Amino acid sequence: MTHRILLVEDEKWVRTALRKVIEKINLPFAVVHESSNGMEAWKWLEHSHADIVVTDIRMPVMDGLTLLKQIREKLKQTDTIIVSGHDEFAYAQQAVRLGAFDYFLKPVDTGDITECFRNWLQRYEPDPASTEAQQAENQHIRTPVDQVIHYIESHHRYDLMLAEAAALVHLNSSYFCKLFKQQKGMTFTDFLTSVRMREAVRLLEHTSLRITEIADRLGFADAAYFSNTFKKEVGASPSEYRKRLHPA
Structure with missing residues (x-):
């Protein structure tokens, strides 16, 4: 099963870079749509489904935090991952408190995306091997x-x-x-x-x-x-x- 991702970022080159990284990580995820701001993304979500929304914070029309709040209130089956710059870390923390699944700092590292998506898969599609590994890690931490x-x-x-x-x-x-x-x-x-x-x-x-x-x-x-x-x-x-x- 391939899980659906919506990318939300006002800079097209960043969206392209994110999509290419996601395509390279060899996990069952696919970018099914891209939006340049939160309002575009929300209008798309009103008639389409995404398992994960990967969104920037600062965008015109509707920012990422507002989009996150609407998703949390109305789309319980959709998770949100925040992409932020170093100077936006306080916003990223706020996003996590509001229920974001995770966040990345720009420039996005392939290893961070891979780890995040694996954690997401483990939450929704646990297998015995990964569950045992996570339990071992949890005992350590x-x-x-x-x-x-x-x-x-x-x-x-x-x-x-x-x-x-x-x-x-x-x-x-x-x-x-x-x-x-x-x-x-x-x-x-x-x-x-x-x-x-x-x-x-x-x-x-x-x-x-x-x-x-x-x-x-x-x-x-x-x-x-x-x-x-x-x-x-x-x-x-x-x-x-x-x-x-x-x-x-």
Whole structure:
């Protein structure tokens, strides 16, 4: 059985890129329609069916959050997945609270889409092997601290604030901070810094992204602050580290 997807995005090239990624993941999903805003999508949904609506947040006429609310109220059999930019993460969080199945950050990663759609299939078409694997994973991710770590790593949330992390697992910041230090032997801030630096090393080694682009991807508002943090943790600035990898 092939599951039907409606793509909603005001930029045509983004819709095309998303459709091509979905076609490549080798799972039983097909894009059956594309819309350039929430109103177009809703009018199509009034006489057609989609199992999943993949939608941008900021669009003219009707935005993604409004579309999500209407789907949740009137189309109980349709799930929504949000696609957002880094600067729209607060909206993406709101979307999840409103009932979105999941969300992606732009640019969309093939691995993230694959994992999300597999999770969706598991929810609606569970098989013994995948159910057993998920149960094993759930046993491993059982503490609030482990849930937050899994969330950071799976969603690439390198800029997650302590208050946001605590809210994800319904704890107050002070208690979550103490719990994290107790279970991991370091503060949440130190842990997040280590995760950021590990990802920074990977990006420096395996991509041609500029230092400012890496800093932005890791949630640093200031590239100089990123460079100073990197040098403190790694022993060399990002540019020095990259030069060592590719000496002239």
